[in-house]
Amino acid sequence: MTRVLVARQDNLGDVLLAGPCVRAVAAHASHVTLLTGPHGRAAGELLPGVDEQLTWLAPWIDPEPPPVTAEDTAAFVASVRERSFDKALILTSFHQSPLPLALLLRQAGVPWIGAISEDYPGSLLDLRHRVDGDPPEPERMLSLAAAAGFSLPPDDHGALALRRPLPNTTRLTGGGPYVVVHPAASVPARQPSAAWSRRAVQALTADGHRVFVTGAPSERLLTREVAGPSAVDLGGRTSLAELAAVLSGAQVVVAPNTGPAHLAAAAGTPVVSLFAPVVPAARWAPYGVPSVVLGDQHAPCRDSRARVCPVPGHPCLETVDPADVCRAVTALAQPEAVSLSGTGSR
Known part of the structure; x- marks a missing residue:
């Protein structure tokens, strides 16, 4: 039984692009929790492979961040700790650092954390993944999953995907x-x-x-x-x-x-x-x-x-x-x- 946290705390599009990575993790884990920010939560609800969602606004990612408070970060750490994750993958854009979230996840007791990081992570990461070139964002995130031992199953096309069925909208169209x-x-x-x-x-x-x-x-x-x-x-x-x-x-x-x-x-x-x-x-x-x-x-x-x-x-x-x-x-x-x-x- 492996419980994995996958984090992508940006906007709707960023969360949708994480879909292949999420499915790769879900193919090998018993439970996948997707951590999003409030702007991306609705997209997370549409991703196959997600068993649970956790929402928290990361002050180092949101374009209009609130003040950092000890009470807010403590509540987030507590919510992660009570879920007893075995592993976490932190997905970020190239200009974002995964290390602030990695520090909080360490405080929450997550024993293994992987991320793409140009910055020296010290003991914050167990997997410091590097990506060469400028691949499409879904492939960049999927490469982190593969480096962590999570590969897509042979019958998965690797494209973006949504939970089906979708609502009937013929009344509109x-x-x-x-x-x-x-x-x-x-x-x-x-x-x-x-x-x-x-x-x-x-x-x-x-x-x-x-x-x-x-x-x-x-x-x-x-x-x-x-x-x-x-x-x-x-x-x-x-x-x-x-x-x-x-x-x-x-x-x-x-x-x-x-x-x-x-x-x-x-x-x-x-x-x-x-x-x-x-x-x-x-x-x-x-x-x-x-x-x-x-x-x-x-x-x-x-x-x-x-x-x-x-x-x-x-x-x-x-x-x-x-x-x-x-x-x-x-x-x-x-x-x-x-x-x-x-x-x-x-």
């Missing part, structure tokens, strides 16, 4: 084929303007597509503007599981580099990725499904990790021709679209 446009992103630097997204929706509807515009409740003003009179506005009308179902039923999803793009990939739907190069597309583009990356990947903001676009006019996305979006959607909607996976344009 009706019958017949459709395309989804998700205009929002978690940070402004990765999001095209509302005006550009509206032009893309108009181009898609003029091309004969039935278009649904999706978004969170806080994005209703944006989705209403983008949908206009030519598309159906679903902003704020779905839970995350229902959004996954809507994306699963789409022919193609058009979205910036944000959680719903990875949710579409986990649902098995091709993605037109409007990708601002503030982070590398090689690492963060939609994984495991046919996709086309649009956006200038050599723009001045490249690899800056900027949260707000540092270039006037946001040219990496605003100069994308909506006609290119239509062409990409048409290509990905074809059965032979798998050959386009990983392609890109400027």
Whole structure:
């Protein structure tokens, strides 16, 4: 009986990208607990292989962190201790350190901890894993699982995946084929303007597509503007599981580099990725499904990790021709679209 804690305390997309790693652990462990932050918890509920979720906001990861308090960290350590884990894997992005969490897990009595770490871990890690090159994020995390002795079973495809069945959303989408446009992103630097997204929706509807515009409740003003009179506005009308179902039923999803793009990939739907190069597309583009990356990947903001676009006019996305979006959607909607996976344009 092996109880394993797998930690990924970022946003929805980051948690979804951890899915193959979680499944690899679940194939060998008797019980898997997924530790997420509050922003990623809903995605964790959709991952196969998770037996339990634990949620705690990590002050060294959250973009708007609360003050660190002894009471908060003590309560977290106590909640980990009472679960008596045998092992823990800490999943982080390349710019994050696993060591603060490793220290707390040691205090909670976790006897074996593994993580990818460039920093010297001292006695905080039993496995200090290194990754060469710049692989896609799911492969990077999966390599840690493999180094810890957790491999995917032979019948696991290694792509992103969701718990099935998903909710029935035909009341929202009706019958017949459709395309989804998700205009929002978690940070402004990765999001095209509302005006550009509206032009893309108009181009898609003029091309004969039935278009649904999706978004969170806080994005209703944006989705209403983008949908206009030519598309159906679903902003704020779905839970995350229902959004996954809507994306699963789409022919193609058009979205910036944000959680719903990875949710579409986990649902098995091709993605037109409007990708601002503030982070590398090689690492963060939609994984495991046919996709086309649009956006200038050599723009001045490249690899800056900027949260707000540092270039006037946001040219990496605003100069994308909506006609290119239509062409990409048409290509990905074809059965032979798998050959386009990983392609890109400027």
